[in-house]
Amino acid sequence: MQLGVHRTTLTAARLSSVFRGKMMNRGLQSRADGNSVNSKNKLTDHEQGPPQLWNTSKAGYEEEFPSLSDSVSNMPKSKRRTRIDMGTHCEQKLEKVVDNIGKSQIEASTSISHQDDTCLLTSFRKKPLPSYSRNPRLCQTYHEHGEGKRRSSFSQGTAIDEPFGIICVSEKKVVDNIGKSQIEASTSISHQDDTCLPTSFGKKPLPSYSRNPRLRQTYHEHGEGKRMSPFSGTAIDEPFDICISETEESSPLTSAVNEKNKLKWVPKVRLAEEIERHENKIEKNNNIEDSVGQIGQVLRPGMVLFKSYIPLSEQVKIVNRCRELGCGPGGFYRPGYDDGAKLRLYMMCLGLDWNPQTRKYGERRHHDQVAPPGIPHEFTSLVRRALDDSRTLIRRVFKTENVEDILPAISPDLCIVNFYTTNGRLGLHQDRDESPDSLLKGFPVVSISIGDSAEFLYGDQRDVDKANPVLLKSGDVLIFGGESRLIFHGVKAIIPDTAPLALLEATKLRPGRLNLTFRQY
Ligand SMILES: O=C(O)CCC(=O)C(=O)O
Ligand SMILES: [Fe+2]
Incomplete structure (x- = not known):
């Protein structure tokens, strides 16, 4: 499919120059002001070039969450x-x-x-x-x-x-x-x-x-939910717990609501099957199964999907770690905008803070001025492994040694952890708030999914009808960098009742999906 086209028509060197050209068109070249944290807050929409290209992220989120x-x-x-x-x-x-x-x-x-x-x-x-x-x-x-x-x-x-x-x-x-x-x-x-x-x-x-x-x-x-502070609308303590507490679990209300919801989930489960059928079509062309049976697919140059990449035991550890970090001060909160619109997800930042309202990174959390926790070492190792594997896959698929041009390596210094409840979603957007240097080099975003499956969309435009759907299940890893770094992407729906039972039993993860995106600022 897409890959076939690229494979026959684009060499790695050409891909790289095409990519650089695209980035320049987006006006980034002149703003490659380095990697320092001090320069982080310099990027504004205004600076980032023509609005028709850039004014998408917040708008994208809000469109999905109409303002009250x-x-x-x-x-x-x-x-x-x-x-x-x-x-x-x-x-x-x-x-x-x-x-x-x-x-x-x-x-x-x-x-x-x-x-x-x-x-x-x-x-x-x-x-x-x-x-x-x-x-x-x-x-x-x-x-x-x-x-x-x-x-x-x-x-x-x-x-x-x-x-x-x-x-x-x-x-x-x-x-x-x-x-x-x-x-x-x-x-x-x-x-x-x-x-x-x-x-x-x-x-x-x-x-x-x-x-x-x-x-x-x-x-x-x-x-769930995090309360907001009385005066600034910012998050205060008592963060959202991504797992069900024992008291909650035994509450008759919780079980009644869960029972009722199960009935409504049926059609969405069918939707999952449809997406999977669509996915199989892509897989025929681009699959590569490695020695341990993991499926790697190159969805397009610089965009790789590993199905069932993370073993269950590791998923359990990730959930537990996220819960631990997310329950602390400044943990999971539900980001909102001044006009009252709220994202349909809960968020926690590791390494660096990202403020969805200003779309800027900072060393301290915007809501409590405390430095966010670092990225746990085990998370970074997983990202490194996934990147190594994806580069191996690309080397094989593109039959090139210049894999750096197609998918550069990174040392992630920030991780945005999202938790979507079963009604959560995220509008089509580009991830473009990282440093100009990072964007220019196509430093990849490594995205990990755990819990319920998601209908993930990606495409060249901010147009849901033209976007490609892909089902992201628990344990899948999606990477997009290089030429695909600025791809439009979003989460159309969470498909309830699709998380592995063993994961739920081991972690008591709430119905919903945990997503971690690692980046290098
Ligand atoms: O949840 C996902 O799969 C995507 C998350 C995302 O795009 C983001 O956090 O920027
Ligand atoms: Fe994103």
């Missing part, structure tokens, strides 16, 4: 009180429900809409509200409504049965009673499989989530 602010800004201000981004499909409509919560009635207007992620817009009048977190019925209703598109409005005296306990409010003010003090809370919950992301609290005395056992518990029951 548009719908909010069309509302009268008085109604913009609460925003809930559940990030899920909602298949049922929330009906008008009238209820008393404690002694006061509330008025809430809720609207959920999204394409396949759900955005729940809710506004509450400023009547004193007792805690929804103390009303178990609300919580249950919330879960029962599950996923999908919904629009609902609650009129005067409407009942919200509870869920909003860990409620999902982003654009302000839910007035609540917790214990004796009233709080004004602005929270953002956003989930795929039920994530709550409280974002900010007013200055009235407020028991912290982490200090309020009931809230805390609900928070964990709801799954």
